[in-house]
Amino acid sequence: MVNNDIPVGTEMFADPLIVRVFYNLINNAMQYCRKITAFRFTVENSEGDHVIVCKDDGDGISEDKKK
Numbered sequence: 186m187v188n189n190d191i192p193v194g195t196e197m198f199a200d201p202l203i204v205r206v207f208y209n210l211i212n213n214a215m216q217y218c219r220k221i222t223a224f225r226f227t228v229e230n231s232e233g234d235h236v237i238v239c240k241d242d243g244d245g246i247s248e249d250k251k252k
Contacts, residue, residue, distance in 0.1 A: 187225075188224065188226070191237065192228065214241050220242075220244055221242060221243035225240050
């Protein structure tokens with residue numbers, strides 16, 4: 186399940202390949218962590234900028250694999 190909590194009417198000025206970035210985020214997470222059932226996209230403020238955040242409900246990467 187994908188939840189898009191980005192406010193309606195939000196404009197983003199980005200390269201058209203941004204669609205591929207979102208696809209790759211979801212695809213890679215699903216490929217490497219089979220326990221994921223949901224993704225959520227939100228917008229947060231960070232030092233005066235708006236940042237798109239993608240979160241999932243997976244386990245994350247184990248410490249031994251982060252290196």
